[in-house]
Every structure is written in C-alpha cells, then in structure tokens.
Amino acid sequence: MQITDQKSLLSKEQLSLLKRCAKKTFVLGRYHSLDEILTKLNVEVIIEPGIQQRSIPSYLEESEKYWIDRLEEITDRDSMEFTDIRDDIRIIRREKELWRNMPLRGLYDPKNNIIKLFPEEMQTEYNGKCMDELLVSTLAHETMHAYFNRPRHKRMPYVLFVEEPLAEFGMLLYLKETRSSYYGWAHKDVSSKKTCYRYGAALMDQYLQGEASLRDYLKSYKIQLEDYVIPSCWNGTISLPQSGLSGSIVVGGKKVIPQWHGFFYDKQTETLGLDGDWRGRCVFDFMQERGRIYSYEKLKNIYIADGFRCDGHAYTLFSEKNVIVSPNNKTYKQGSNDIPLLRKDNTPCIEQNVDGLYKICRNGLWGVVDKQQNIIVPIKYGFVYTMDANELIMVVCPDFPPCQCGLVNRQGIEQVPLIYEQIAIKSDGTYRVKKSGKEYIIDKYGNRIH
Ligand SMILES: [Zn+2]
Incomplete structure (x- = not known):
C-alpha cells in the first residue's frame, strides 16, 4: 500500500496504525487484506489537508429526474408502481437534503484511482478524540469503493443507494473479522447516520443473524443493476437489488422480464416474483400491504427466484397458487404430487399440522x-x-x-x-x-x- 502524507498531517503512530490494520487478514474475493486490494489495484492513499465541502452527488440529482420522468409516464395513479416511485422520489429528496451537511472524511476518486483521507475534518468530529477509529474505518470504507471499481467492473454504474451502504457494510465486516476493537464504535457511528449509509449497519446485523448471501453480494459487487435503483427497506430489513442481467423468465408460456426490487409483479401473467430473505417478514402481510395490486385472488403464479428463502408464514399462500421455482434456488425445489414447493431434502414446504x-x-x-x-x-x-x-x-x-x-x-x-x-x-x-x-x-x- 502506498500512502502519501506530504504535509505530515498524521503522526508516525497513526501512519503505522493504518499500515498495520491494512495488512490484517481479510478475505474479499481473491484478495486477502485491504493492503492487497490497494496494492494490486494500484490505488494510492493520500493524506489531504483541509476540509472538503461536500456537494450533493450528481447521482441524486440524476436519479430524482429519472424517477420524476418515469412517474409522469404512469397513467394509473392508484397503481403500486406509481406509489412505489413516488416513495422513491421522497427518499431521494430527503437524502439530498441530508447530504448537504455531511462531513467528508475521505473519498475514492475512480478517475485517478486514489483514496484521499481528510484528518483535519476528522479532528472536528467526536472532539478530535476518535482519530484512530475514523482513520481506520474511513480507509476501509474507501478501500471498498476501490474494490468495487476493480478493472472488469469499470463499466458498471455507481449506484449510490447500494454502494454507500455496502461500503459501510464491508468496512464493518472488515473490523469484525479482523477482531478490531473499533468495531463497536464504528457500528454505532454508522447506525447514527441519517443518510443511506446507516443501511450498512442494518446489513451487518442481517449478516450476523444468518443472511450469509450478503457477503457474496459484497464480494461480487459491482453487478449490473437497473437505473437508479433504491434498495427496499421493510421494517428495518434491507433488500439489496438483484442483478438486472438475470434475464427473462417464462411463466405459462409467456416471457416475463422481471424488474427486481427484491420482488416483482407482472400484470400480464399475474405473477408475483419473490427473491431474497423473508425470514421474520411475512409474504402474506406483504401481499396485504400491497393489496391493491397483489390481491390474493387475482394472483395466479408465484415465481421463486434464486435467492428466495422464507419462514413458515408464506406456505399457505404457496399451497393455493401455481408456484414456479427457479432451478438455481439453493433452498427449495419444484414440488410434485400437488405440493408446490419442496425443500432440498424433499420435505414439503407447507404449513405443518403436527410433526411430519x-x-x-x-x-x-x-x-x-x-x-x-x-x-x-x-x-x-x-x-x-x-x-x-x-x-x-x-x-x-x-x-x-x-x-x-x-x-x-x-x-x-x-x-x-x-x-x-x-x-x-x-x-x-x-x-x-x-x-x-x-x-x-x-x-x-x-x-x-x-
Ligand atoms: Zn463512500
């Protein structure tokens, strides 16, 4: 790792702390430490003087405009799509407001492939008493951005609402897995943020509660995502958008190109597609919440995507609908003998009466x-x-x-x-x-x- 501190803004101890922490074993993809990520990707770390004024990222301006345009195309104002987009615009506007006053601790500049850390800004936070924590966590966060930008991913878009929480999640994961004493502080720091950064702490919690796929998501990011997507936050649980390259699926002979946002609804085939982890979340409640479109009676098909898992609540629903399971789903497979959904061990995935x-x-x-x-x-x-x-x-x-x-x-x-x-x-x-x-x-x- 090449680290430049021309103005000697950091002490010897702080510089060696950064180097030491970066060398700790942390496996991400084919890399084994932050140091290896930065070295192999030729990222230079620069300790920069002054306090940078943060401007609202162009991504937020662009996505607001994009969704407003999309909203204007929708004629049915009672449709769920309309409601969803209106909610998304609200989220983007709130986010824009919040970004105005956010301190800039560091940044990753993909054009020049450099990370900048701003210790003079860090001095203004926590009464200057958390310099070590801020330096290490910021370096880890920016290293995540550099990792996301690794060569073959250069052409994938920067999706702020996914990448920023994910960079925070990666940073927390790094601190946790290297047994850093800063982990508790950093988790609290991320949780206290008002912007979408705070989703990073929620992702970390979900990961620790068993949502192992989040580490794979982090590892394989960037993936091809839809334009200006916003991950859905449902009762504090974050569902990250899936790759838009998953392509079309066939339901009842008709081709559906799903617009995944953790789920999709296709009007033409009356299909509800479900993906992601539904433990603690109930598909049935979700249906009722979105009742206007996903009315239970109207629904014909349920498409179970690759990453879908759920707890018991959804089984009654599945037993009454035509269920199509993606052959790549890790937990379930297509049922037989009138049972729509089986676990991989062949046991039925419907409501238990008594044991067995x-x-x-x-x-x-x-x-x-x-x-x-x-x-x-x-x-x-x-x-x-x-x-x-x-x-x-x-x-x-x-x-x-x-x-x-x-x-x-x-x-x-x-x-x-x-x-x-x-x-x-x-x-x-x-x-x-x-x-x-x-x-x-x-x-x-x-x-x-x-
Ligand atoms: Zn960032």
Whole structure:
C-alpha cells in the first residue's frame, strides 16, 4: 500500500496504525487484506489537508429526474408502481437534503484511482478524540469503493443507494473479522447516520443473524443493476437489488422480464416474483400491504427466484397458487404430487399440522399429506384442523354453512362421521359434540356415551 502524507498531517503512530490494520487478514474475493486490494489495484492513499465541502452527488440529482420522468409516464395513479416511485422520489429528496451537511472524511476518486483521507475534518468530529477509529474505518470504507471499481467492473454504474451502504457494510465486516476493537464504535457511528449509509449497519446485523448471501453480494459487487435503483427497506430489513442481467423468465408460456426490487409483479401473467430473505417478514402481510395490486385472488403464479428463502408464514399462500421455482434456488425445489414447493431434502414446504404431517390446500379444498408427500387425509374438506391427543384430525364439510364436522384418523378414515355442528375434545379423551342444538358426549370411535 502506498500512502502519501506530504504535509505530515498524521503522526508516525497513526501512519503505522493504518499500515498495520491494512495488512490484517481479510478475505474479499481473491484478495486477502485491504493492503492487497490497494496494492494490486494500484490505488494510492493520500493524506489531504483541509476540509472538503461536500456537494450533493450528481447521482441524486440524476436519479430524482429519472424517477420524476418515469412517474409522469404512469397513467394509473392508484397503481403500486406509481406509489412505489413516488416513495422513491421522497427518499431521494430527503437524502439530498441530508447530504448537504455531511462531513467528508475521505473519498475514492475512480478517475485517478486514489483514496484521499481528510484528518483535519476528522479532528472536528467526536472532539478530535476518535482519530484512530475514523482513520481506520474511513480507509476501509474507501478501500471498498476501490474494490468495487476493480478493472472488469469499470463499466458498471455507481449506484449510490447500494454502494454507500455496502461500503459501510464491508468496512464493518472488515473490523469484525479482523477482531478490531473499533468495531463497536464504528457500528454505532454508522447506525447514527441519517443518510443511506446507516443501511450498512442494518446489513451487518442481517449478516450476523444468518443472511450469509450478503457477503457474496459484497464480494461480487459491482453487478449490473437497473437505473437508479433504491434498495427496499421493510421494517428495518434491507433488500439489496438483484442483478438486472438475470434475464427473462417464462411463466405459462409467456416471457416475463422481471424488474427486481427484491420482488416483482407482472400484470400480464399475474405473477408475483419473490427473491431474497423473508425470514421474520411475512409474504402474506406483504401481499396485504400491497393489496391493491397483489390481491390474493387475482394472483395466479408465484415465481421463486434464486435467492428466495422464507419462514413458515408464506406456505399457505404457496399451497393455493401455481408456484414456479427457479432451478438455481439453493433452498427449495419444484414440488410434485400437488405440493408446490419442496425443500432440498424433499420435505414439503407447507404449513405443518403436527410433526411430519402437513396441511395442504388445492382449489380451495383441504387435506393432509405426510413428509413423503403421501396423501393422508384426502384433499376434499372445507378445512382440516390440527391433530388432537387421540391422533384424530377434525375436518369440516366443504359446503358449510351449516357447519358439519367429523374426525379423521391417520389412515384417512372418517372415524367419526361428519354429522356434528361442533366437536371439542375433553381432557379425558372423549368429545363434547353438538347436533341439532343438543349436546352429547362421544368416544373417539363416535359411540355415544351420554
Ligand atoms: Zn463512500
């Protein structure tokens, strides 16, 4: 790493700190340290005097204009696209406001392939007491930009809303993985920012909570992204946009060119495409939130993209729609035997009834299948309930009201016929039932006791 400090703005200790930290092992792509990234990419680090006035990046001006133009093209003002773009413009305008007063600790100049650090600016922050933290974290942040700009990625666009949070994420990852004592400070510093930089701390949290794909995203960045994309932030969870080069997909014989923003909706084929990590997020809630377009009834197909993973909440939804799974998805594969989605170990990806049994819905009718996808309770009921202590499943006639229910056993046999308006299990294993307004007690074989 070549570091130039002509005006001797840094002490000997500070210079050697930077060099020492840059040498620490940190694997990113084919590089093994910040030092290696900077050396192999021929990036010079310059310690620059003075305080640089930050101007609003042209990217923000351009993207605001781009989205305003796009908004004007949309005639349907109730459409989700319209709402989304209007929200994006709001985010860009707020960001522009915030960038006006942001201190410039450092920068990466891709044209001259240099990193500049501004220690005199850093002196004005934290009462000048965090120089070491600021120097090291800024060097790491700018090194990320240099890494993103490695030769074969030169032609990819700079996407501010992705690259800045990602540079912060990379910086935090570097501090964490080199066991730096500055990590806690830096995480707090990033979290406290008001601009999109703060997403970097959220990404780090998501990574530590198991979203391992974020490290791959960082490693392979830059990727080809749509023009002026903004990553979606949903309940504090950041979904980074996927590569626009993923190309078209075919749904029901029709070609769809998805505009991924973590998800897409294609009106023509009534397809909702889902990508990214949905743990802790519920696809169903998402559908309701975006209800005007992704109305549940209207939706025909669900396309599961390469990176899609989710928790239990989405399974009911999947069991009622036509699901198409990308063959490259790491977690799921296309199901069979009426089960739309299977995990890679072949277990059904639908709501569990009890251990090893699953509730399945087809064309509005419900049944139960086992782990091997054998049908246990035929798919012909209005609803199936959870298996009780007698290993019986309450089922309801499909054409209720009036409600007529009975009990089905593990062999799928109706052990108690569907003649009761109500059935409730008691603690002694008998059932309190109601028929024509009268109450009885029956045993688990349907014999009347009282
Ligand atoms: Zn930056």
